[in-house]
Each structure stands twice: as C-alpha cells, then as structure tokens.
Amino acid sequence: MRIERRETQSRSLMFIVPLLAVVASLGLAGILIALAGAPVFSAYKALFLGAFGSKFAITETLTRATPLIVTGLAAAVAFRARIWNIGAEGQFYMGALLATLLGFQNFLDLPSFALIPLLILAGAVAGMVMLVIPLGLRLRFGVDEVVTTLLLNFVVLLFVSMMLDGPMKDPLAFGWPQSVPVVDEGLLPKIVERSRLHLGLIIAIGAALLVYVLNSYTVFGMESKAAGFNPMAARFAGVPFEKTLIKVACLSGGLAGLAGAVEVLGVKGQVSNDLSASFGYAGIVVAMLASLNPIGVIFAAIFTATMFVGSESMSRTFGIPSFIADVVVSLSLITMLVAIFLSNYRIRR
Amino acid sequence: MTDIIDILFTVGLWSSVLRIATPLIFGTLGALLCERAGVLNLGIEGIMTFGAMIGWLAVFQGADLWTGLLVAALCGALFGLLHASLTVTLGLSQHVTGLGITLFASSFSYYIFRIAIPAQNTPPTVEPFQSLDIPFLSDLAFVGPALFTQTAPTYLAIFVALIMAYLLARTPLGLAIRITGENPHAAEAQGVDPIRVRYGSVIVGSALMAVGGAFLTLSAFNSFFPTMMQGRGWICIALVVFSTWKPSRAILGAVLFALFDAYQLRLQNVLGQAVPYQIFLMMPYLLSILALVIMSRSARVPQALMQPYRKGER
Amino acid sequence: MAEPVVLHLDSITKRFGSFAANDAISIELRRGEVIALLGENGAGKTTLMNILFGHYVPDEGEVYIEGRKIPHGKPKEAIAAGVGMVHQHFSLAKNLSVLENVMTGTEPLSSWRSETAKGKRKLKSLEEKFGLLVDTDARVGDLSVGEQQRVEILKALYNNARILILDEPTGVLTQQEAEGLFKTLRAMAKDGLSIIFISHKLHEVMSGADKVVVLRAGKVIAERNTDATSKEELAELMVGRQVERPVREASKPGDVVVQARDVALHAGSTARLTDITFDIRAGEALGIVGVSGNGQAALCDLVAGVAHADHGTFEINGREVSHMTPRDLSSMDVGRTPEDRNSQGAVGELTLWENAVLERINDRRFSKHGFLNKREGRSYCQDLIDRFDVRGGTPNSRISLLSGGNMQKLILGRSLSKHPVFLLAAQPTRGLDEGAIAAIHQDILEARKNGTAILLVSEDLDEVVSLSDRIMAIHGGRLSPAVDAKEVDSRQLGLMMAGEWGGLG
Amino acid sequence: QSPVKVAGIHSSPVENAWNSRLHVAMLEAAKRGEIDYVFSEGIAGTDYSRAMREYAEQGVEVIVGEAYAVEREARQVAGDYPDTTFLMGSSGKPHGDNFATFGTWNHEAAYLCGMLAGKMSKSGIFGSVGAIPIPEVNMLIHGFRQGVNAVRPDAKHLINFIGTFFDPPKAREAGLAQIDSGADILFGERIGTADAAKERGIKAIGSLTDYSARYPETVFSNAIWNFGAILAAALADRKAGKSNGQEYTRFGLMKEGGNDISYVKSMVPADAIEPMEKVRAAIKAGEFEVKIDFSEPT
Numbered sequence A: 001m002r003i004e005r006r007e008t009q010s011r012s013l014m015f016i017v018p019l020l021a022v023v024a025s026l027g028l029a030g031i032l033i034a035l036a037g038a039p040v041f042s043a044y045k046a047l048f049l050g051a052f053g054s055k056f057a058i059t060e061t062l063t064r065a066t067p068l069i070v071t072g073l074a075a076a077v078a079f080r081a082r083i084w085n086i087g088a089e090g091q092f093y094m095g096a097l098l099a100t101l102l103g104f105q106n107f108l109d110l111p112s113f114a115l116i117p118l119l120i121l122a123g124a125v126a127g128m129v130m131l132v133i134p135l136g137l138r139l140r141f142g143v144d145e146v147v148t149t150l151l152l153n154f155v156v157l158l159f160v161s162m163m164l165d166g167p168m169k170d171p172l173a174f175g176w177p178q179s180v181p182v183v184d185e186g187l188l189p190k191i192v193e194r195s196r197l198h199l200g201l202i203i204a205i206g207a208a209l210l211v212y213v214l215n216s217y218t219v220f221g222m223e224s225k226a227a228g229f230n231p232m233a234a235r236f237a238g239v240p241f242e243k244t245l246i247k248v249a250c251l252s253g254g255l256a257g258l259a260g261a262v263e264v265l266g267v268k269g270q271v272s273n274d275l276s277a278s279f280g281y282a283g284i285v286v287a288m289l290a291s292l293n294p295i296g297v298i299f300a301a302i303f304t305a306t307m308f309v310g311s312e313s314m315s316r317t318f319g320i321p322s323f324i325a326d327v328v329v330s331l332s333l334i335t336m337l338v339a340i341f342l343s344n345y346r347i348r349r
Numbered sequence B: 001m002t003d004i005i006d007i008l009f010t011v012g013l014w015s016s017v018l019r020i021a022t023p024l025i026f027g028t029l030g031a032l033l034c035e036r037a038g039v040l041n042l043g044i045e046g047i048m049t050f051g052a053m054i055g056w057l058a059v060f061q062g063a064d065l066w067t068g069l070l071v072a073a074l075c076g077a078l079f080g081l082l083h084a085s086l087t088v089t090l091g092l093s094q095h096v097t098g099l100g101i102t103l104f105a106s107s108f109s110y111y112i113f114r115i116a117i118p119a120q121n122t123p124p125t126v127e128p129f130q131s132l133d134i135p136f137l138s139d140l141a142f143v144g145p146a147l148f149t150q151t152a153p154t155y156l157a158i159f160v161a162l163i164m165a166y167l168l169a170r171t172p173l174g175l176a177i178r179i180t181g182e183n184p185h186a187a188e189a190q191g192v193d194p195i196r197v198r199y200g201s202v203i204v205g206s207a208l209m210a211v212g213g214a215f216l217t218l219s220a221f222n223s224f225f226p227t228m229m230q231g232r233g234w235i236c237i238a239l240v241v242f243s244t245w246k247p248s249r250a251i252l253g254a255v256l257f258a259l260f261d262a263y264q265l266r267l268q269n270v271l272g273q274a275v276p277y278q279i280f281l282m283m284p285y286l287l288s289i290l291a292l293v294i295m296s297r298s299a300r301v302p303q304a305l306m307q308p309y310r311k312g313e314r
Numbered sequence C: 001m002a003e004p005v006v007l008h009l010d011s012i013t014k015r016f017g018s019f020a021a022n023d024a025i026s027i028e029l030r031r032g033e034v035i036a037l038l039g040e041n042g043a044g045k046t047t048l049m050n051i052l053f054g055h056y057v058p059d060e061g062e063v064y065i066e067g068r069k070i071p072h073g074k075p076k077e078a079i080a081a082g083v084g085m086v087h088q089h090f091s092l093a094k095n096l097s098v099l100e101n102v103m104t105g106t107e108p109l110s111s112w113r114s115e116t117a118k119g120k121r122k123l124k125s126l127e128e129k130f131g132l133l134v135d136t137d138a139r140v141g142d143l144s145v146g147e148q149q150r151v152e153i154l155k156a157l158y159n160n161a162r163i164l165i166l167d168e169p170t171g172v173l174t175q176q177e178a179e180g181l182f183k184t185l186r187a188m189a190k191d192g193l194s195i196i197f198i199s200h201k202l203h204e205v206m207s208g209a210d211k212v213v214v215l216r217a218g219k220v221i222a223e224r225n226t227d228a229t230s231k232e233e234l235a236e237l238m239v240g241r242q243v244e245r246p247v248r249e250a251s252k253p254g255d256v257v258v259q260a261r262d263v264a265l266h267a268g269s270t271a272r273l274t275d276i277t278f279d280i281r282a283g284e285a286l287g288i289v290g291v292s293g294n295g296q297a298a299l300c301d302l303v304a305g306v307a308h309a310d311h312g313t314f315e316i317n318g319r320e321v322s323h324m325t326p327r328d329l330s331s332m333d334v335g336r337t338p339e340d341r342n343s344q345g346a347v348g349e350l351t352l353w354e355n356a357v358l359e360r361i362n363d364r365r366f367s368k369h370g371f372l373n374k375r376e377g378r379s380y381c382q383d384l385i386d387r388f389d390v391r392g393g394t395p396n397s398r399i400s401l402l403s404g405g406n407m408q409k410l411i412l413g414r415s416l417s418k419h420p421v422f423l424l425a426a427q428p429t430r431g432l433d434e435g436a437i438a439a440i441h442q443d444i445l446e447a448r449k450n451g452t453a454i455l456l457v458s459e460d461l462d463e464v465v466s467l468s469d470r471i472m473a474i475h476g477g478r479l480s481p482a483v484d485a486k487e488v489d490s491r492q493l494g495l496m497m498a499g500e501w502g503g504l505g
Numbered sequence D: 001q002s003p004v005k006v007a008g009i010h011s012s013p014v015e016n017a018w019n020s021r022l023h024v025a026m027l028e029a030a031k032r033g034e035i036d037y038v039f040s041e042g043i044a045g046t047d048y049s050r051a052m053r054e055y056a057e058q059g060v061e062v063i064v065g066e067a068y069a070v071e072r073e074a075r076q077v078a079g080d081y082p083d084t085t086f087l088m089g090s091s092g093k094p095h096g097d098n099f100a101t102f103g104t105w106n107h108e109a110a111y112l113c114g115m116l117a118g119k120m121s122k123s124g125i126f127g128s129v130g131a132i133p134i135p136e137v138n139m140l141i142h143g144f145r146q147g148v149n150a151v152r153p154d155a156k157h158l159i160n161f162i163g164t165f166f167d168p169p170k171a172r173e174a175g176l177a178q179i180d181s182g183a184d185i186l187f188g189e190r191i192g193t194a195d196a197a198k199e200r201g202i203k204a205i206g207s208l209t210d211y212s213a214r215y216p217e218t219v220f221s222n223a224i225w226n227f228g229a230i231l232a233a234a235l236a237d238r239k240a241g242k243s244n245g246q247e248y249t250r251f252g253l254m255k256e257g258g259n260d261i262s263y264v265k266s267m268v269p270a271d272a273i274e275p276m277e278k279v280r281a282a283i284k285a286g287e288f289e290v291k292i293d294f295s296e297p298t
C-alpha cells in the first residue's frame, strides 16, 4: 500500500469527503446509540434539532462555538510557526482570571465601551505571558514546548483554584470556589435577546479575520511562517528569528487568553474551576480540522459545537448516557481528520 | 522542622511512593517506547482511562485479575493500532491525533461503563490484587515493609522497565526501534521497515499505558470512577522527557514524582492547612519543568520524533 | 568480458503522477565492473537506484540479481541479495554510534542479544581491508562528511554487498577525499565487487568507471566504454547539446570594495576564525579553497551577516559592516548565496516569490506599513525566473518543488538582481549538472564584468581556478596569502589547503 | 394520579457520593411511582444552563441539580420557566416562586459519629480526608470534630484535602498518610479513605451514603444524608400550590429525617453507644443543636 499526494485537489472531493466523514462518524455513533437501546434514526433527528432546531438551539451552538473559534485561532497561529502550543487551556484560565481581577470593581469608573476592551486586553496579556515563558525556555535552553505548555496547564489550574479559595474568593458564594463576579458594566452585551449568545461571537469572528489578514497580507505573516519552517534559512534571509517567534507566541497566547476573558465576560461573569470545557485542547483539534486556515477555524469550531450540543441534547431526549456527546465529537473529529487527509492524498496498491 | 524531615524515614511514605509510582511507571514506559520509535502518543490519558475501565469491568464480570490486566493491555493495543494507523500510515499530526484519541478513549470508556453498570449509589467493587511478600526481602528491617510489600503489578512494572532498558540497549530489535526514532530513512536503508517498527512500538507502548490505568482500578483501588485518571497520563508525558528517554530513569522519575505526592499529603498533616494545598500539588509540575531546563542540554530527543515517515517521499 | 552478469535491470518504468521519471530503462552490470550513471539533474538516476534498492516500487519492469528476480519495494530483499547503497543524502542516525548504524538490521530482530563484540571485530577488519578508517564508537553526528560517507560504504560492505551503488558520492567531498574514494572503489572492484556510481563530474566518470550509461529525461540515451569516449562527447550526450563552461575574461579591477582586517570569530571559547585579512576590488573575484570544516562556514556566516566579528574590522565601501544584520547588508546591495541551498537558502514551505523577496521584504517596493505588496513580489520573482532561466515553477509554486539547480539559480538570481557591489557565492554549483553549472558560472562572470566584487567559496578547485582572479586557502580558521589564479597549479593548491603556505608571498 | 416528571442534572458522574444521594433518592421515588426520573451527568458548567432549559422545554416539571457553579444563570433560567420547579443545591438564596435551594447538612450525624469515634480511638488522633475546603465539607468535618471533642477533649485532628472530587486512589493515599501520622480512626468525606483504613486494619467513618456494606469490619458508622426528605418537601409544596421559592435545607436536619447516623452495633463498644443515643434523641427532639462552622478546618 502506498500513499501519494494528489497533484490536484478536486473541488467535488473536498466537498464530498468531509460529508462522508460526518456520515461515517454518525454511523459509528449509531452503533453506540443502539447499544443504549435508543432508536437510531430518531436520535439523529434529535441531534440535528438539538443543534439547530430552534432559535435557542442555534444560539446555544454558537455560544459554545465562540470560545472554540478563539482557541482554535490560538492553535492555528502557533502551529503555523511551528510553536507547539498545547497550553491554550492554561492561557485561557489566566486570561479569564486577570480579566476578572481587574473587573470585579470598576476602579476607574469607566463606561462599558472602555472597560470591556480593557478587560479583554488584560486577558490577552495574561495569556501572552503564559506562552512567552515556555517559548523563552525553548529559545534559551532548548526545552521542548510541547511538554512545558502541557505541564503549565496543570500549574495554572491549581493556581486558579488557589486564587478562588483565597484572595479572589466570592464572599457571597459562601466559600464555594468561585471568584468575585465582574461588574455589570464589564459584561459583554448579548447579541440575541433572551439567549446566551454574546458579543464574543463577533469578537471571535473579528479575530479570525484579523489573523487571516495577518497571515496572508503582512510581512509578519510571511516571516512567522519562514521562521517556523526553516529557522536557518529565515535567519539567513534576515528574519529576526527570535523576535518573530515571540510575536507569534504573543499572538497565540494572547488569543487563548482573550478566549478566556471573553468567556468569562460573556457567559459566566465569574471564574470557576470548570469555566473551560477543555476549550484549550479542543482548539488544537479545531485548528487542525481547519488545516490552520483562520477562516476555516470558524466553521470547524461551529461544526464541533454542533456535534456536541446536538448530541448532548439528543442524550436527554432519549435518556441515554450523556457521555455520548464527547464520543460523537471525538469520533467526528477523527474521521474528519482522516477525510481531510484523503482529499489531499490518495492510497494506491 | 525535624518533623518535616522525619517523614522521609517512615515506612508508610515509601510503600506509598512505589504504589503511587506504579501506574506512572507503566504509562511512562509506554509513552517512552512510542517516542523512541518517533511517535508522540498524547492518547495516553484516554488509553489509561480505558484500561482502568475495561480491566476492572472484565474482573467484575468474573475474569481473574491477571486476565483483567490482559484485557486492558489488549484494548490499549487496539487504541495503539488506531493511533499508529492515523499517525504512521496516514502521517497525521501526532499531537492532534493523540488529543483526539484521548477525548475518544475517555468518553468511550465512560459510555461503556455507564451502559454496563447502570448508574447507582457507589460503584461496585472487585477484590483487588493483594500485596505480595517476597521471601527474605520483605523481612528486611525498614526496607522490607517500605519497598517489598507491594502488589504483583508493581513488581511487574519494575521488571518491564528493566526488560525495556535491556531491549533498547542490547538487542537488535532495540537498535531497530532507536534508529527508527532517530532517522527512519536510515532504518529503511538497512532493511528495517520503519513502519512496522513504529506500529509495533506504538501498539506495545499503548498496551503498557492501559495496564498502568488498570493498576488504579485493580490494585490501588477496587472500582472504576469516570474521570478518575486525573491527569496521570499527562504526567507520564513529562516523565518521559524527565527520564531523557531512558527506561531505567523512568522508574526514577516516577518515584520522584510519587515521592512528592506522598510527601505533600504527609506534610499537610504536619503543617496543617497553613500553606494552600495547591502549592504542594503544583510542585511536581514545576519541578518537572525545572528539571527539563536543567537537563535540556544533555537530553537527546529522538531526532525523528513527531516526523511522519512515508515510503518514497522525500 | 567473460565475467558473469550480476545485475540486470529489465525495462524499468517509474511514473510520478503522469510524469515518467524512468522510462523502460535496461542496464546490465558484470562482476568487477564499475558503471557510471550520468545525467542531468532530474534525469532519473536516483529514482532508478531507489527502485533497484527497493525504496520505490516500479510501475513496470523487473530487477534480476545473479539471475534471480528480486521482489519490488523491499530493501531487505535487496540487501539479502547483495546490494548495498550509499544514498545521495546520507541515511545515518546522527545520535547513534558508527557501530550501531552499521549493525542495524544485520541481526534477526527476534534475537535476544546483539553480538556487538563480534560486529566490532568484523567492522574493524573491513575498515582495515579497504582503508576506510573511522572510530567505531564515535557518534556519527560528530564525524566529518567524508567520514560519514565511509560509514555509509562500510554499512554496505558489512552486509556483504556484492553490488555497491553510490549516489553522487563525491558531491560533498573535497578533491583529495574524492580521489581517495575512487582508489578504494578500484580496489573493491578488483576484489570482485560490482559498482554503479552516479556523478555529474565528467573527469570522475572518465577516470573511475569502465562503462558509462547516460540518462536523459528518464531514458537511456547511450552506453559507452570509457576508453572509447571523451568528456566532450559525454557532456553533449547528457545535455542534448554542446555545453561549454564560460571562461573568465581578463579584467581591470577597480577600487577596493571589501576590506577585512584581523577579523576573529569565536563560538563559545573555540576560535572559528583568526586573523582574517583580505581585500576584494570591484570587478574582481577572490576564491577561497579549503578542506571542509576549516572555517568556510564561519567565513560565510560572517560575510553574510549571520555571525558577527568579535575582533577586527570588516568594511564594505568604507563602511564598517561587521555588526550589520543580513537585511542591512541586503539594503547595501550585498548579494549573498549560502553554502547549503536547502537548509539556508530557501524556506521549502514558502513560494518562489516569497523566497525571492524574503531578504528584502522591508523594501518599500515589497511592503508598506507591514503590509505585503504581493503583486510587486510576484513580478519581481517572474523577472528573476525569466532572467536566470529558472525552470519548473511559477512565482506561486512552493520552492521545494524545484530541483536543486533551479533553486540555486533563483537564489543566485535574487542576490544578483540589483547589480550588487559585493557578492558572496558559497558552493554555488554543488550537486548541479553541467548545463546548470555553465549557466551559473555565466551569471557570476557577468556580475564580475559589471564591477561586482566577488567572494567565491567552493570545494570545487576547477571552479575556483576558472572563476577567480586570486585564490586564498583557509585552514584551521586562518587564511593563506593570496596567489594568482593564473599561476597556481593543483599541487600548490593542495599544499595550501593542507595549511602549508610558509613559502608563499 | 400521574407521577411528576423530574429531571436530575448532575455536574459529576452520579457515582460521586453527593450526586448519588440525589440520584438514589429520585430512583426510589420513581420506584414508588411518585415521579418519572430522567437525568444527565457529567455536565460542564458551560453546558449546565442549556441542560436546564432543554429539560424545561421538554415539559419536565421539577429539575433537581446543583447551582454552585452557575448561581446567576440558574436563577435566570428559572425566571424564564415559571411553571417549572428548580430544586438546586446552592449557596445562595431562593429566587422567585420556583427556584428552591438546599444545602447539604449532615453535620449532626457527623457529630454523632464523632462521639462514637472518640470513645473508640486508642491513639486519640483522628484523620479527615476531604475534597476541597468548601463550606459544606468544612461544616461536616467540624461537626465530626465537635463530636469527638465532646467525649475526648484532648483529641488531635488531622486533615487532608486532595484537591479534587474524583480521585479515590489519592484519597486512599491521604488516609494512609494520616495513619502513618498516628491516626487510628478516619473520617472519610471522600471515597477511598476507608480503603486506607481497611488496609491498615483500623476503623473508618463514611459520609453521605452508607459504606458499611462496602467495607465490612472497617466502616463502623456513617453520617447519612437523605435527600429524599428535601425532595418530598419540595414536591409536596408544589402539589399544594405553595411557592417553591424557599430554602429546603432545614429538611436535611435530623429532626426532619434528613440526616442520621447509621452504625454497626457489633463494632462499637456499648459504653459509646449510650451517650451517643442520648444526644441523638436530644437532637431529634430539638433539644440539642450542633454548632455550624463553615470555616476551613486546619
């Protein structure tokens, strides 16, 4: 068996193959659904309705997709420059934490339009720091960032837990570990009445466009790719190698931190130990589904959220174990990765 | 102050250490084997979870304990096969695939568990491995009870580590694995098929990870709980680097890590809650990072780690 | 020629997509025979050998060794049948020892113990028998390129190869090393080994081989016995037309453009360069020869702005430049081509035009306020493609799809596009075929004529002698005094490269 | 009369001791035909409010769960579904007419367990293993300690927090650490603690649910919490058309049958039982009150 790169990617293939992937993953999930004793085809219908069946469902799906778009961008930006940032989860929490720390009182009496950007910026800065440190360790000592960023996630989670137990504990929560809430002026406005869908979605899409422009139209985008793929050649061509990677790390970590800030300002209003439903890790897969294309990230995130929200809702309709949601998501991610591969490569005997 | 040091000389501490270290040793060896052949396996957290679930379930359904471990190993091998198909044959990005497998394996094991064991009060139990005394050694003062009153799988973990150390350093197969991780083209040029070597390493490595998971439910504890893996797999990924890809040092790394864990639990009893417990829990991670920084110069990363190999492609 | 046929390639065809890299190629090799495979870049030589060795599976055709058909796509079978291959790009594991590299795959994988002591004895005896000395316990990454190649050959011999294939074995060797290699190969052939080697260098082919097989565009164009052909004929067969390397015309150098005085460069505590002093005038080419590992790389880094001098002065047109970055140099119209086009010259994942403009991306022409002007970049690249005859890609294709020669033309092109005051040309033709070499020499000489000061660093002595006005040798990080290229002979150059320049000016 | 439709939304898997008390109570009510019970488990904070809305939309009448991590949102959802009753474990106040709250008060039972333990220990050192120092865990451990101190004023107490709700092997290691420090009775707020006691042949106390069957010879008493009492009260109010906007914690008190000690007589010395039973009766009669202390035990 041999695997060859396709010379040309046919348009129809790029369309059909992912569709087949969805069908395949639903087929596999169908077996599990049947195992739990639920009617498979009605379950599929419930899945679809759960994600798109009502205005509520749609807003929920988009709400769940919002942080994924931003963490997906964080991963896409870093991977494009060969910075293996597995630490978006930790950066996300640090972003959320700092935004909350500055936002639980309106110290300067700022109006919303000034306070919100300030808090989001703070979140981004916190995320930046969390990635610049491991990148610095790589540049200075040659320490592999896959491991350091991964480990920092656990350090951050414990740090957050410590803050929630101590200095940032919400006195009104009677000791339950959650932070003081952000003041109302600091919260992101909802963009659909009576739903959770908040301005964060617009911010996320804006971030995707921004990253797209940076990647495709700027010197920075070109240099970051060069520095990532061939450091020696980049240096020879005068690309300020370390500076470029640090900028990339700032962008990637900043996005992950921003995701955390936006989630806290848009949805929860305060930090808790379970603020993130593994958004940082999921972002990595989202980025890869999108082949690191920032616009593709938007769709990949919505796809992932659809699968999750739809199948969790379906599990409630039929009373099957709610763990099915993550099973469906992971199955569809894996089949989708294979599908993307197959539309670029062919297998020959 | 002396209390803090005295803890180090208690039998209980050291017997805890080996027990806490055992799943980490298995997991680290598994990840190490994969990486030595050039494949990063971030599926570890999920594979360990699945091993914990399926090993326990097998025993609960009537299998004996060793069969339980075997079932776990086989299922781990299957996940290894999946990881290898995706990363070795298709050459998909290794860390992304790994994260995908972790998500899949863990949610899948919760789902199976819930279908097999409908939700109830507390989960049912099995009779776990009993500690196994080793003649003579277990009777030694201090050292005996501290180190030689473990259950059989703990001794197995150490044994596997020694076997793997020997395998990698002294056998033709070990050389084939190492050269595949360093430069698969060099392997191919000498008639060693890097694809088969990678498949084999990832499958066996993943089986070891699953056994590590099963240790938690068949020896360290006696039931399965969803979400009980608590990041142990990720720690193993760090320990592989910490051990500079050497099996014998993997034991050392795991023991050091476990020592921290066991020590901090005891320290809480001496110091009380004066220091936030999170600080203690953070220590192992921070120290691992520190160790990486210190050892980075001497550590020899397998050169082809994370690089896909496709026959006939340059 | 009563010797039996040991290898028979029977109408091998190999296609990549719709493109036939090998088209019904048949070759016979006899015991003790040395065949040279000659052909332009991309003619299909490596592909053919990869098929023979089992790396690639042919679409049609068969491989017979000693009359037996060999299954396709299985290096293991080829090795077992007695084929050994030294790859164009070495396939060695740098972190492993010489012995480990050699012993891989030589014992059954099910064996519970590696017989390292026995292996070491066997390797040592082979080393002595063929004069291929290397430290068996050394880490391969610590060896010089020449030694690494010995390891490659030893690997084949250790496997009891009876047919040895070498893909461009001299591409990375110095002349002395190359001569040594051919002596060894001769001895092996006498010993009954059959050898196929690939080369672009006609003199090697003429002196090293019994028979030459010329490939062009995937087909066998001709077979000649070396005693019945000439370099000129081979060159013409290979390229399909007559090629002649351009010759340097006499010129009158202008003012001093480049001036280095007592430059020193350290890496940590070890000195990479010491007391480097030279001048280059406008319209003059200074050639640097040397055995690799003696400081060429450091010298290139220094001149290219990648490394900075710790001591001394380095001036271009009177301006101190030793602390300038590569981009500062580019903007001063200094052209730089690196030693290794793949690792330093180009970012494979980027397109041709991106690679073409990367070093001058901050020029107002190519970007404003950080935003790229893609149209200008592409048209600049298209100009280079046209002017320097770069084939095989458009400005938008990934540069990794170009062959070495064409990549080199593009890299040289980007250095020459703005009539540089000073050009660094490091190993400009390494691994290229005659046609490409001629084109590149032409470009360099053209620049010289237009008044560019040129620093040529090359391991190819012919190239240095034919392009340079003056020549210096580098040894142990120090430069020899300069000699006039018209007056020097190869014996003298050899002495200089060995660091013996006591008697010179 | 048709059963009331009830949905449980558990943020942890239902094996978690606390959730299992809700889960079991609702399963039992379902068995008695009082309710129809469906549930979701392992629901992350981000997804919690969606689960609430979806059940409400499905026509579920009573939603039982935990609002700790989603206090604000949960109340918002309740506001949008005035016909649905939300019965939520919460640190906050009830809300409107349909958002009912409850805390987990089995400190009285823990006190009684402490009284037994105080008489049984030889070393006078008592260990407690908790998840994280949240108020309801804290008050429980304080309850136990007060009980111990009542019969043994010189007692020494150890405490470990394992930093997570779900790591039985770690709880076990914590227990072992306490035994190594001299403890000979362990109060296990977390499952896994009793395993340590069993291994070293000492005695342990379970919390929330009854562990005696799981660890015979080891767990001699349990501080049981019965969610059933709270559920019944809330359902009754709903049926009677009364507002559910109240705090139901008080139904967790011993005098309401919401918590109680269960112990294995054969394992406890008779002289320990008698004073304990006296206090137990006093609590039930409302004559004795166990002090509530939310502060983090040290």
Ligand SMILES: Nc1ncnc2c1ncn2[C@@H]1O[C@H](COP(=O)(O)OP(=O)(O)OP(=O)(O)O)[C@@H](O)[C@H]1O
Pocket: B312, B313, B314, C016, C019, C021, C039, C040, C041, C042, C043, C044, C045, C046, C047, C048, C088, C403, C404
């Ligand atoms: N893996 C591959 N995939 C696709 N095409 C290939 C591959 N390898 C080689 N080719 C094609 O086959 C042709 C022959 O390549 P090959 O490497 O055999 O040339 P060569 O004669 O060895 O050249 P050189 O002298 O530069 O080494 C090339 O022009 C290229 O287009």
Ligand SMILES: Nc1ncnc2c1ncn2[C@@H]1O[C@H](COP(=O)(O)OP(=O)(O)OP(=O)(O)O)[C@@H](O)[C@H]1O
Pocket: B313, B314, C041, C042, C046, C088, C342, C392, C400, C401, C402, C403, C404, C405, C430, C431, C432
């Ligand atoms: N993986 C590949 N896929 C497609 N084409 C390839 C591939 N690898 C090589 N080629 C093609 O093979 C041709 C020759 O490549 P090759 O690397 O042998 O060039 P070369 O001149 O030998 O370079 P060098 O001097 O660096 O050895 C090029 O035209 C290139 O397009």
Ligand SMILES: [Mg+2]
Pocket: C045, C046, C047, C088, C167
């Ligand atoms: Mg070639």
Ligand SMILES: [Mg+2]
Pocket: C041, C088, C404, C431
């Ligand atoms: Mg070549």
